Amino acid sequence: MLKSPITGNAFLAVILGCVAMAAGASQQPGPAQTAQHTAHQHNMTLDSGGVVMNSNTDVLPRDCKQFGPDYEFTVSAGTEFATDNPGTVYGFSQHEFLVEPCSRVTITLVNKDQVRHQWMIHGLPRYLYPGGMFHLEAAGGHSRTGTFIVPSDHQTYLVHCDVAQHMEKGMKGQLKVGRGSGDLWSIPGVSGNFLADAYVPEEIEWYVGLSAVAAFVLTTLLLLRKRFF
Amino acid sequence: MRTRWWLLISVLVALLCFPPQWYPKSLRLQFAQWFGVSSYRPLPESRPPAGETGEEPCPTDVLGWRDAQTIEGVEIRRSPTCVADNPHAIAAFVRGTNNVSHQTLMKSGLTPDAVVKGRDLDGDGDPDEIHIRLEVVELNGGSPELQQPVTQFAIAPGIKPGFWVFAPKHFGMDTENFQSLKARALLRLPSPVIRIEQGDQVRITLENGHYMPHTLHFHGVDHSFRDASGEGNDGVPFTSEVPVLPGQARTYDLNPRTAGTKFYHCHVQPHVHVMMGLQGLFVVEENRPNNWLQTLNIGAGHVRVPSQAVKEQFDREYDLHYMDIDSDLNNRIQRFNDPRLITESMHRRYDVTDATSDYFVLNGRSFPYTFRESLVIVRPDERIKLRVANGGSNGIALHTHGHTVTITHRDGIAVEPASRITRDVVWIATAQRLDLSLVTTNDGLNSYGSGVWLFHDHQSRGVTTDGIGPGGNISAIVYEDYLQDDGWPKTYGVNWQPYFTEAYYRRQTPVWESYAPGLFSEPRMDGWMIVRLLGFAIALGAVFSLVLVASRHPERW
Numbered sequence: 001m002l003k004s005p006i007t008g009n010a011f012l013a014v015i016l017g018c019v020a021m022a023a024g025a026s027q028q029p030g031p032a033q034t035a036q037h038t039a040h041q042h043n044m045t046l047d048s049g050g051v052v053m054n055s056n057t058d059v060l061p062r063d064c065k066q067f068g069p070d071y072e073f074t075v076s077a078g079t080e081f082a083t084d085n086p087g088t089v090y091g092f093s094q095h096e097f098l099v100e101p102c103s104r105v106t107i108t109l110v111n112k113d114q115v116r117h118q119w120m121i122h123g124l125p126r127y128l129y130p131g132g133m134f135h136l137e138a139a140g141g142h143s144r145t146g147t148f149i150v151p152s153d154h155q156t157y158l159v160h161c162d163v164a165q166h167m168e169k170g171m172k173g174q175l176k177v178g179r180g181s182g183d184l185w186s187i188p189g190v191s192g193n194f195l196a197d198a199y200v201p202e203e204i205e206w207y208v209g210l211s212a213v214a215a216f217v218l219t220t221l222l223l224l225r226k227r228f229f
Numbered sequence: 230m231r232t233r234w235w236l237l238i239s240v241l242v243a244l245l246c247f248p249p250q251w252y253p254k255s256l257r258l259q260f261a262q263w264f265g266v267s268s269y270r271p272l273p274e275s276r277p278p279a280g281e282t283g284e285e286p287c288p289t290d291v292l293g294w295r296d297a298q299t300i301e302g303v304e305i306r307r308s309p310t311c312v313a314d315n316p317h318a319i320a321a322f323v324r325g326t327n328n329v330s331h332q333t334l335m336k337s338g339l340t341p342d343a344v345v346k347g348r349d350l351d352g353d354g355d356p357d358e359i360h361i362r363l364e365v366v367e368l369n370g371g372s373p374e375l376q377q378p379v380t381q382f383a384i385a386p387g388i389k390p391g392f393w394v395f396a397p398k399h400f401g402m403d404t405e406n407f408q409s410l411k412a413r414a415l416l417r418l419p420s421p422v423i424r425i426e427q428g429d430q431v432r433i434t435l436e437n438g439h440y441m442p443h444t445l446h447f448h449g450v451d452h453s454f455r456d457a458s459g460e461g462n463d464g465v466p467f468t469s470e471v472p473v474l475p476g477q478a479r480t481y482d483l484n485p486r487t488a489g490t491k492f493y494h495c496h497v498q499p500h501v502h503v504m505m506g507l508q509g510l511f512v513v514e515e516n517r518p519n520n521w522l523q524t525l526n527i528g529a530g531h532v533r534v535p536s537q538a539v540k541e542q543f544d545r546e547y548d549l550h551y552m553d554i555d556s557d558l559n560n561r562i563q564r565f566n567d568p569r570l571i572t573e574s575m576h577r578r579y580d581v582t583d584a585t586s587d588y589f590v591l592n593g594r595s596f597p598y599t600f601r602e603s604l605v606i607v608r609p610d611e612r613i614k615l616r617v618a619n620g621g622s623n624g625i626a627l628h629t630h631g632h633t634v635t636i637t638h639r640d641g642i643a644v645e646p647a648s649r650i651t652r653d654v655v656w657i658a659t660a661q662r663l664d665l666s667l668v669t670t671n672d673g674l675n676s677y678g679s680g681v682w683l684f685h686d687h688q689s690r691g692v693t694t695d696g697i698g699p700g701g702n703i704s705a706i707v708y709e710d711y712l713q714d715d716g717w718p719k720t721y722g723v724n725w726q727p728y729f730t731e732a733y734y735r736r737q738t739p740v741w742e743s744y745a746p747g748l749f750s751e752p753r754m755d756g757w758m759i760v761r762l763l764g765f766a767i768a769l770g771a772v773f774s775l776v777l778v779a780s781r782h783p784e785r786w
Contacts (some may be wrong), residue, residue: 046334048341051400079476087567089440089475113476115364115438116340116398122407131407137400139340140436140478164380164403164416165367168566169440186373193373197567202578224781 043130050109050116051137054129055146060102061125063152068103075119077138077161077171078112085188087197088170090117090161095173095188097159098180101152105175106145107136114140118161121175125151154178232779232786239771246765248758275750278742283730284386287311287601287717295716301329303521306533309709311716312602314527315414318397322524323534325356338415343398344524351428354519359425360432361524362398365439365495365507366416367391371563371571378563380404380412384588385595385694387731390559392506393443393495395420397525398436415527418593419550419620420509422526423493424536427516431483435473440568442472443507444479446496448660449641450511451485464496472497488515488538489641490616490662500581504558508620510548510662513641514538529592530603543666544611549603550593551657551686551702553586553621556695586623589691589701596694596703597728604718605706607669609679615665619657625691625702628654629667631682632706633675638664654687667706679708681718694734 044053060067073094081091090113099105109119119136126132134148150157154177161171174184185194201207249257249267288311290296297307300320308314317336321329325346326339334341340362347358369378369389378389380403396416405411425431435445446464454469456462461470462481473479495507510529514522517537526532529548532539539546558581561574588595592603607613615634619625635651636644640662644650651674657663668675685692685703694700707718724743727733741749779786 044335046331046341046400053401079474087569089568114478115436115476116400120402133407135401139342162402162404163438164412165370165440166438168370168372168379169568193566195373195376195566197565197570199567199570 048139049142050111050139050144051135052144052146053135053137054124054131054133054148056128056134056149057104057147059128060149061128061151064102064149066102067149068100070104070106071097071099072106072108073097074108074110076110076112077117077119080112082170082188085170088188090166091170091188092119092159092173095159096190097173097175099150099175099177101154101178102150103177104147104149106147108143108145109136109138110143111138111140116140116163117166117171118163119159120162121148121157121159123155123157124148150175150177152177154180156180156182156184158184232775232782236772236775236779239768239775243765243768243772246761246768248761248765273753273755275747276753278746278750279732279738281730281732281738283726283728283733286597286725286729287713287715289715301333303534306531306535308531308533309606309712309716310531310602310604311600314530314533316533318415318525318527319523319533322397323521325524338399338401338413340398340400346524350430351516353516355426355521357426357429359429359524360434361423362434362436363395363420363445364398364436365443366394366396366403366412367439367562368394368412368416368418368506369559369563371566373566375410377410379410380416381410382412382417382593383598384418384554384590384593385598385700385734386729388588388595388694388734390554390556390588391562392418392559393439393502394418394506395435395445395509397421397527417528418506418590419529419552420493420506422510422512422529422548422550424512424514424522424524424526424532425483425485426514426520426522426536427485427488429483429485431485432480433483434478434480436478437473437475440475441502441572442466442474442497443495443502444470444472444497445481445493446499447481447483447491447493447511449489449491449662450483450493450513451487452481452483456482466497485513487641488513489638489643490618490664491641492618492620492660492662494620498576501558501575501579503620504555504581504622506552508552510550510616510618512548512616517541528602531606539614542612543614545607546614547605547616549591549615549617551617551619551621551625551627552590552593553623553691554588554590555581555584555622556587558584581622584622586621586690587695589621589686589693591702591704596692596700597725599702599704600718601716603704605667605684605704606709606712607667607706608709609669609671609676611669613667613669615667616662617655617657617665618662619659622659623688623691624659625657626654626687627657627684628687629682629684629706631677631680632667632669632684634665634667636663637666638662669706669708679710681708681711681720682706697734697736698740699728700734 076093081093082088111117121134124132136144136146138144157175159173160167170188183191295308295313298305301324303320303323305316305319317333321337326341326343327345345360346356350357368380368382369391372379383389399415405413437443444464463469466472491511493511495502514536515538520537523534529550532546535546558579565571591599633651633653671678683705692701711719727738727743732738739751
C-alpha cells in the first residue's frame with residue numbers, strides 16, 4: 001500500500017493543508033502584493049553576503065522547562081553535494097539533523113556555489129519565530145550562522161532551500177526533535193519521492209499494450225485448442 | 230437455448246437500437262412515406278448556468294503601489310492600471326540597490342548587489358557604471374510531492390505553463406509566503422526589461438541557480454565578442470564560451486555605443502530555452518544629463534521612471550513584449566522531476582519543427598489578465614512611445630483599434646522621418662523590435678477620439694487562448710475618462726465574469742451563455758440515446774461472437 005504522505009506526520013499535513021489552501025486561493029487571487037512576503041516584519045539581517053532571519057539564542061519555547069543540549073551543525077550547500085544522489089542537482093552536506101527536545105541548534109550554512117542558497121526551517125512556534133520560520137541565506141561563496149531553540153514535542157521539521165526548484169532538485173532535509181514524527185518525503189538518502197519518475201523508454205505504452213494484446217491472443221488460442229477443438 | 234435464437238435476438242436488438250440519425254436519408258424518406266413523419270418529442274432542455282463567479286477582475290491595491298510617489302528622491306509616476314509594480318523596487322532600480330536605505334531595500338525584496346550603480350564617468354550627473362545581477366527562475370515547475378506546479382504564475386485563469394525567466398537577484402522565499410504556491414511579484418514572465426544609457430559601462434552577472442546550463446546573449450546590443458580578460462562575451466556555447474552551469478556565475482561586459490530597443494536571451498539550445506521565457510527587451514537610452522534610468526522594468530509594461538530622451542518627446546512610455554507558447558514544450562518541466570529526464574524530454578524528444586503555439590501573451594499575460602496590467606492608458610493630444618518586441622516563434626500583425634501608429638525605429642535603428650510609415654497593422658517578425666509613436670489627437674487619422682480601443686495581433690489564433698476567445702494578447706488603449714478609479718476600464722458590453730473563470734478557458738462554458746442563458750446554454754445530454762447506442766454496440770458484439778461460436782460448433786446451432 002502506498003504510504004500516505006500525511007501518515008503520522010503532522011507537519012507534512014500542515015504543508016499539504018497549505019497547498020490545498022493555495023489551490024483554493026488560486027481561485028480568487030488578490031493582487032500579487034497583498035500576500036507579498038513582508039520580510040521587514042521579521043527579525044532579520046540583510047547584506048550582500050546573505051540573510052539571517054529569526055535567530056534566537058536565549059528565549060526558551062513555552063513548553064520547555066530547561067535547555068536541552070547545544071548542537072552545532074556546519075552545513076555545506078551546493079552542486080557538489082548532489083553527486084551522491086543521482087537525479088538531483090543541488091544538495092546539502094547533510095540532509096538529516098537529529099536533536100533533543102528544547103535544544104539550542106546553531107547552523108552555519110557554507111555556500112560552495114556561486115549562486116544563493118538557503119537553509120530554512122518551517123513550523124517553529126510563531127510566538128518566537130514570526131511566520132514559524134528560521135532562515136539562513138548565503139550568497140555565492142559566503143556563509144551565514146544563526147541559532148534557534150526547538151520546542152519539546154517529538155516532531156519532524158522540514159528543512160529546505162526555497163530558491164525555485166532547489167528543494168525539488170535535492171535541497172531538502174529534515175530536522176527530527178527527539179524521536180521525530182516520521183520521515184518526510186523525498187529527502188535525498190533518506191526517503192523516496194511521493195511522485196516517482198519512471199525510468200522507462202518513452203514508447204513504453206506501446207510495449208505494454210502490445211504485450212497485453214499478445215498475451216490475450218495466445219491465451220485465447222490455447223484455451224480454444226484445448227477446450228473446444 | 231440454441232445459438233440461432235440468441236443470434237436472432239441479438240440482431241433484432243441491434244436493429245432496434247440503431248439510431249435514426251444513422252439511417253440512410255433515402256430509407257428515412259421511405260419510412261416517412263409508409264408511416265408518416267416522426268411524432269414530436271421535446272428536444273433536451275438547456276442546462277442551467279454553472280454560476281461560477283470566478284476571480285475578482287480588478288484586485289484592490291492594498292499597498293498603494295499604483296499611486297504616484299517619491300521614494301529615495303525618485304519620482305515614480307502613477308500606474309493607472311489595476312495591478313502595478315512595486316515602487317520600492319523601482320526606486321532601488323533607479324538609485325541602485327547599493328544606494329538606497331535598508332528599509333527601501335527590504336521592501337523591494339532585492340539583494341544589495343542586485344543593481345549596483347557606481348561612478349559618473351562622463352560627469353553629467355548620472356551613474357555610468359552599472360552592475361546587474363540576474364538569476365534564472367523556474368515558474369510553474371514540477372515537484373516530487375505535489376500534483377500541481379510550484380512557484381506558480383498564471384497567464385490567464387487556471388493556465389500555468391512552465392517557464393524559465395531571468396529575474397533580478399532577490400532574497401528570501403520565491404513564493405509570496407510559506408502558505409502560498411504563487412511566485413512573488415518580482416518573479417514573472419516576461420524577463421525584465423533592461424534599461425541602460427548609451428556609453429554606460431555595464432556588467433551583467435548571470436547567477437545560474439537553475440538546474441540546466443544557460444547563458445546571456447545580447448541581441449543587437451553593442452558588445453565585444455570577447456571581454457577584456459579574453460573570455461567569451463557573446464553567450465553562444467559553440468563559438469563563444471562554456472555555458473554557465475548550475476550553481477555557477479559568469480559576468481558579461483557591455484559598453485553600448487548606439488542607442489535603441491534591443492533584445493537579450495539565453496543562447497543554450499535556443500530553440501527551447503528562448504521559448505521557455507529566457508528572453509527580454511534591452512533598451513539602450515540616448516545619453517542625457519541627469520539621466521537616472523529605471524534599470525529593470527519588471528514584467529515590462531508602463532515605464533514609471535522614463536529616461537530624459539523619452540521625456541523630451543513623449544508623454545508616456547510602454548514596453549510591450551509579445552510571446553507565443555507551445556504548451557507541449559513548456560509543460561514538459563512538469564512531467565518529470567529528474568533533470569536528466571526533463572533534459573531528454575525537452576531537448577531530444579520535443580521537435581520544434583512540429584510545434585504549434587497554444588498561448589499568446591503580452592507582457593507575460595493573456596486576456597483578461599492583460600486588462601489588469603498591460604493597458605496603454607492615454608489622454609487626448611498625447612504622444613506615447615511604445616517599444617514593441619516579438620519574442621514568439623510566429624510573426625505578429627499588431628492592429629490598433631481607433632488609431633494609427635508610426636514606426637519610428639526598427640530593431641532600435643531610427644527610420645528617417647521622410648521614410649516613416651503610419652498604419653493600423655504593423656507586422657513584427659520573430660525577434661524584431663519596433664518603436665511606435667502613438668498620437669492621441671482626435672483628427673480621424675491618428676485617433677478617432679476617446680474610448681476603450683483594443684490592440685491585438687490580428688491573426689486569429691493570437692486573440693485566443695488555446696483556441697478559446699477572447700483570449701491571447703488582446704489589450705486596449707484606454708483614455709483616462711474611460712477608466713475607473715480602481716484602474717478597470719468602463720466597458721459597455723457583456724459581463725466579463727465568465728472570462729475570469731478557469732472553466733471558460735477549459736472549454737466548459739458556452740461562450741454566449743451569460744448574454745442569454747436559455748438561448749445559448751448547453752443542451753442537456755440525451756440519456757436514452759446514450760443507452761440506445763451502448764445497447765447497439767453490445768448487441769453487435771454479441772452477433773459477432775455468436776456467429777464465431779456457431780461456425781466452430783455446428784452442433785450448437
